[in-house]
Amino acid sequence: MSLLRLDGVSKRFRGLVAVDNVSLTVEAGTVFAIIGPNGAGKTTLFSLIAGALSLDTGAIAFDGARINGLRPDQICMRGLARTFQIVRPFPALSVHENVAIGVMARESNVALAFARAEESLRAFDLWDKREQRASALTLPDRKRLEMARALATRPKMLLLDETMAGLRPPEVDRVVETLRALNRDTGLTIVMIEHVMRAVTSLADRVHVLNHGATIAEGPPKQVMRDPKVIASYLGAEALG
Amino acid sequence: MKKAEVVAIVALLALLVAPLAMDRYLLSVFVLVFWAAYAGQAWNVMMGFAGLLSLGHSLYVGLGAYAAAALFVHFGISPLLGLFPAMALCMIAGVVVGWLGFRFRIEGVYFALLTIAFAEVARIGFDHLTWTGAAGGFFLPVSRETAGQWWNLRGGPLFFYYLSLGMALAALGICWALRRSRLGHQWLATREDAEAARAIGINVTRARIVAVLISAAMTSLAGVFYAFYYNNLFAAQIFDMSRSIDIVLAPIVGGIGTLFGPIIGALILIPLGELLTEATRALGINAPGVKAIFYGLGLMVIIALAPGGVWPAIARRLGIGEGRR
Amino acid sequence: MTLALTIEVLIQGLLNGLVYGLMALGLSVIFGVVRVVNFAHGEFAVLAMYTAFMAATYLHLDPFIALAPIAALFFVIGYVLQKTIVAKFIDRPDHQQFILLIGLAIVIVNVMLLVSGPDARHVNLSYAYDAYFLGPVLVDKTRVLAAGGALTVAAALFAFFRFSMTGVAIRACADNPTGAAVVGLDVRRLYALTFGLGLACCGAAGALLVTIADPTPTLAPAFTLLAFTIVIIGGLGSMPGALLGGVVIGVAEALASLVVAPSMKSMVSFGLLVVILVLRPRGLMGRSAS
Numbered sequence: 001m002s003l004l005r006l007d008g009v010s011k012r013f014r015g016l017v018a019v020d021n022v023s024l025t026v027e028a029g030t031v032f033a034i035i036g037p038n039g040a041g042k043t044t045l046f047s048l049i050a051g052a053l054s055l056d057t058g059a060i061a062f063d064g065a066r067i068n069g070l071r072p073d074q075i076c077m078r079g080l081a082r083t084f085q086i087v088r089p090f091p092a093l094s095v096h097e098n099v100a101i102g103v104m105a106r107e108s109n110v111a112l113a114f115a116r117a118e119e120s121l122r123a124f125d126l127w128d129k130r131e132q133r134a135s136a137l138t139l140p141d142r143k144r145l146e147m148a149r150a151l152a153t154r155p156k157m158l159l160l161d162e163t164m165a166g167l168r169p170p171e172v173d174r175v176v177e178t179l180r181a182l183n184r185d186t187g188l189t190i191v192m193i194e195h196v197m198r199a200v201t202s203l204a205d206r207v208h209v210l211n212h213g214a215t216i217a218e219g220p221p222k223q224v225m226r227d228p229k230v231i232a233s234y235l236g237a238e239a240l241g
Numbered sequence: 242m243k244k245a246e247v248v249a250i251v252a253l254l255a256l257l258v259a260p261l262a263m264d265r266y267l268l269s270v271f272v273l274v275f276w277a278a279y280a281g282q283a284w285n286v287m288m289g290f291a292g293l294l295s296l297g298h299s300l301y302v303g304l305g306a307y308a309a310a311a312l313f314v315h316f317g318i319s320p321l322l323g324l325f326p327a328m329a330l331c332m333i334a335g336v337v338v339g340w341l342g343f344r345f346r347i348e349g350v351y352f353a354l355l356t357i358a359f360a361e362v363a364r365i366g367f368d369h370l371t372w373t374g375a376a377g378g379f380f381l382p383v384s385r386e387t388a389g390q391w392w393n394l395r396g397g398p399l400f401f402y403y404l405s406l407g408m409a410l411a412a413l414g415i416c417w418a419l420r421r422s423r424l425g426h427q428w429l430a431t432r433e434d435a436e437a438a439r440a441i442g443i444n445v446t447r448a449r450i451v452a453v454l455i456s457a458a459m460t461s462l463a464g465v466f467y468a469f470y471y472n473n474l475f476a477a478q479i480f481d482m483s484r485s486i487d488i489v490l491a492p493i494v495g496g497i498g499t500l501f502g503p504i505i506g507a508l509i510l511i512p513l514g515e516l517l518t519e520a521t522r523a524l525g526i527n528a529p530g531v532k533a534i535f536y537g538l539g540l541m542v543i544i545a546l547a548p549g550g551v552w553p554a555i556a557r558r559l560g561i562g563e564g565r566r
Numbered sequence: 567m568t569l570a571l572t573i574e575v576l577i578q579g580l581l582n583g584l585v586y587g588l589m590a591l592g593l594s595v596i597f598g599v600v601r602v603v604n605f606a607h608g609e610f611a612v613l614a615m616y617t618a619f620m621a622a623t624y625l626h627l628d629p630f631i632a633l634a635p636i637a638a639l640f641f642v643i644g645y646v647l648q649k650t651i652v653a654k655f656i657d658r659p660d661h662q663q664f665i666l667l668i669g670l671a672i673v674i675v676n677v678m679l680l681v682s683g684p685d686a687r688h689v690n691l692s693y694a695y696d697a698y699f700l701g702p703v704l705v706d707k708t709r710v711l712a713a714g715g716a717l718t719v720a721a722a723l724f725a726f727f728r729f730s731m732t733g734v735a736i737r738a739c740a741d742n743p744t745g746a747a748v749v750g751l752d753v754r755r756l757y758a759l760t761f762g763l764g765l766a767c768c769g770a771a772g773a774l775l776v777t778i779a780d781p782t783p784t785l786a787p788a789f790t791l792l793a794f795t796i797v798i799i800g801g802l803g804s805m806p807g808a809l810l811g812g813v814v815i816g817v818a819e820a821l822a823s824l825v826v827a828p829s830m831k832s833m834v835s836f837g838l839l840v841v842i843l844v845l846r847p848r849g850l851m852g853r854s855a856s
Contacts, residue, residue, distance in 0.1 A: 050440065076442035084440070090433035101430045104423050105442030113423070153441050294661055341840065345847050350603050350660055351802075354794055355843055358836040361791065365833040482787060486668055493665055529684070530676030537672030541651075544665040548658060 003028040003157055003189050004049070004080075009058035011041075011048055011213075018044040020213035021058070026157070026206075031183055031190045033200045033221070036210035037234055042193040043085050045210070046161055049191075050082040051075040063156065076105060081155035083146040085162050085193070091135035095126055098134050098145055102152030120148040123178055140167050144175070151182070157189040158182075164196040176202055201225075209233070244560070253410075260402050268398040272470070274511045275405035276463060281491035281503030282412035283459035288489070289498030290425060291452035292432025294349065297338075297356030299484035300363050301331040301457045305464025306474055310381055311373050313393070313469075320394045324465045328458045334359070335457030336450065343446045357482060364480030379474040394469035401470055408466065409504065412459060416500055419455070428452055432498075460488075494543050496550025505552040513539060570702040575820045577705055581713035583816020585774045587809035588716040589789065590796035591723065592767030598803030599740040599760040602652055603660070605667035608789025609674040610765055614640060614772020615781035616678055622689045622776070629689060630711060633773040637719070640769025641762040648761035653754060671790070678783045686780035694777075712774040719770045720809055723763065727805070736760055740803075788832070795835050799842045801852025810850055814838070 004026040011019040047053040051072040060068040103113040124144040209217040211233040308327035312318040430438040495506025517532040621632040696707035727733040739746040800811025822834035
């Protein structure tokens with residue numbers, strides 16, 4: 001069953017095409033990676049899915065219902081949570097508060113929300129740091145906080161925007177492990193934009209490649225990585241001679 | 242019992258019995274302190290919690306004051322009933338300001354200026370509204386017969402002392418509850434980062450409008466109190482930008498977004514103003530403006546030295562929880 | 567006859583508006599570059615009016631001549647103010663900057679009150695009642711001179727930002743302070759220069775204003791609001807926008823005092839402000855948000 005479906009989605013900024021007629025389908029319970037060189041339109045595509053930007057053409061359906069045109073908070077409540085490429089924690093609030101406010105999306109009892117935040121905090125190794133202000137965290141911790149907060153809203157699908165960037169290899173492995181466990185144990189569907197290829201190859205069931213806003217390939221990781229078009233887009237056409 | 246609770250209870254008891262040792266003047270100073278604490282608390286809901294900088298809160302003070310006073314003077318309606326339409330009027334005004342601001346993405350400094358603009362429009366409007374005395378002022382009747390009618394907010398200094406104390410405490414209680422509520426947490430998230438707040442399911446526009454509504458409703462009561470305490474209203478005074486500034490000073494000096502900030506700020510600023518009056522008089526300086534010059538300098542020094550407000554610094558030193566805002 | 571009067575009032579508003587626009591230009595320049603809202607702007611303008619008044623009364627200097635030294639004096643004040651105090655508040659939140667400058671505004675207003683008292687001061691000019699006649703329409707000479715002065719100062723400022731190395735550096739700094747610092751520009755000095763230039767505009771505007779209005783301390787907060795209204799209508803950070811906003815407000819207020827009542831005129835400008843904020847939140851000539 002498809003959980004997310006994009007049909008001919010396009011977005012232009014002042015004539016510049018950022019996302020060009022992209023269609024894709026993400027099956028429930030899978031891990032789906034979107035890759036592509038810098039400026040390929042990946043983050044714009046995320047913003048369109050999450051409702052932070054409005055699309056020019058096309059349609060986006062989530063869980064069987066159209067979501068384009070909805071506000072970001074409405075889309076979150078439908079079960080689609082996102083992280084930001086440039087992390088945006090609530091700086092003056094504690095780590096615990098950050099995550100508890102995420103829980104409050106579906107839990108109106110504040111005490112219960114704080115209690116339930118523990119699960120997400122532990123999943124991302126932040127439990128011991130829960131009393132710290134978010135602004136005092138290191139970048140890798142902020143990235144984890146971003147994921148913990150999004151997860152706390154109890155999504156069906158998590159959109160992760162370069163959450164591995166800036167992490168050291170052992171930290172990448174740890175996050176990969178956490179995400180794999182979430183995907184396996186809770187059936188959480190994950191869509192990730194990622195440059196760290198070891199994370200993509202070890203997690204993703206399918207990979208979608210964008211270049212200049214348009215789709216150039218899609219398939220299982222191994223197959224996509226061998227695609228000459230994909231290699232060309234990363235290395236530049238000259239490299240192939 | 243925790244140290245903070247002991248301090249709070251002792252302070253409360255002291256405030257309850259203090260009037261026994263106070264003369265008329267001191268009572269009036271404390272009324273000002275409680276009023277500033279109350280209004281500051283109301284403003285803090287918008288700025289401290291939801292991150293909306295309003296520099297036009299005199300709008301709600303003035304509307305509340307004029308509404309309740311007009312109902313009393315023209316129709317003999319008790320302010321205890323009149324406060325409801327006064328509140329409603331302020332909430333409508335708040336929705337208009339808020340809706341304009343949020344619908345059209347007017348934020349930060351621009352939003353602050355929008356609030357000032359509305360207060361100014363109201364000031365000029367009421368300056369021309371003959372139904373409420375226009376520029377000549379609007380006066381509430383004060384007579385011997387009505388002297389003890391508490392239900393018409395008629396009373397002596399002691400009455401207003403306890404009334405204003407009660408209002409300040411109620412505001413503290415309301416803000417305490419709001420701060421701990423789900424809505425309060427969502428306000429903080431909105432204040433910190435609206436975009437991120439939206440992404441975790443918070444309807445930012447609604448949260449902000451609710452903050453404006455609550456703040457406007459609370460501030461309107463400060464206006465009703467003002468009308469029946471002073472018994473005269475001049476649009477040029479009550480809607481003036483300087484009143485809005487007075488309202489924001491206490492919470493900023495005390496500590497934005499904290500529960501005790503507005504109270505501590507009021508306790509510093511009002512006596513500071515009074516002391517400066519006394520000091521200039523004692524020194525034989527009879528010139529206008531001297532007091533205000535020191536007041537202005539004082540503000541600059543406080544904001545330079547304690548930018549997060551005085552209260553968080555004190556709280557940290559006392560080891561009380563509210564050091565974090 | 568009514569038509570002539572209307573035209574007269576409109577021209578008056580237009581000329582006043584250019585002088586207001588110059589004052590607002592100072593505010594706009596400061597905000598556009600330093601990103602600090604000068605809440606004491608009207609106070610500085612009135613202070614400049616008093617300075618021009620004193621120069622005229624004690625030194626017998628014509629305000630149009632005193633304009634240059636007053637602008638220079640206010641440039642120095644602005645430079646020093648930014649270097650010593652405001653610089654420490656650059657990265658602080660809006661409300662803290664607001665309190666700092668409101669404190670300063672309170673000090674300035676009350677120093678003026680202390681020194682000169684609450685009464686309005688009037689500068690006597692030998693040509694105060696001279697006028698030009700365009701057919702039946704009568705135009706005050708002082709207003710024409712004041713507007714001309716405002717345009718001259720504004721043109722000089724435009725030229726500075728367009729053609730001088732320092733001006734270009736300041737613009738680079740406004741676009742991207744970090745980048746400017748990376749390529750070796752002394753951002754702190756450029757900020758101080760900008761604040762100085764902003765107040766110099768304010769000082770020049772004050773010298774011109776004294777020929778068309780009498781200074782009193784209470785004028786100051788009204789001028790601060792006026793400058794804000796103009797700048798927002800024109801677009802914060804846009805230099806031509808400030809002049810355009812000044813003219814729009816000048817004409818609107820002139821029309822309002824003719825059609826409604828002089829005391830209602832600022833209601834019209836605030837009404838206009840709300841309309842502009844709704845239709846074009848970034849002002850008539852402001853850059854769009856994204």
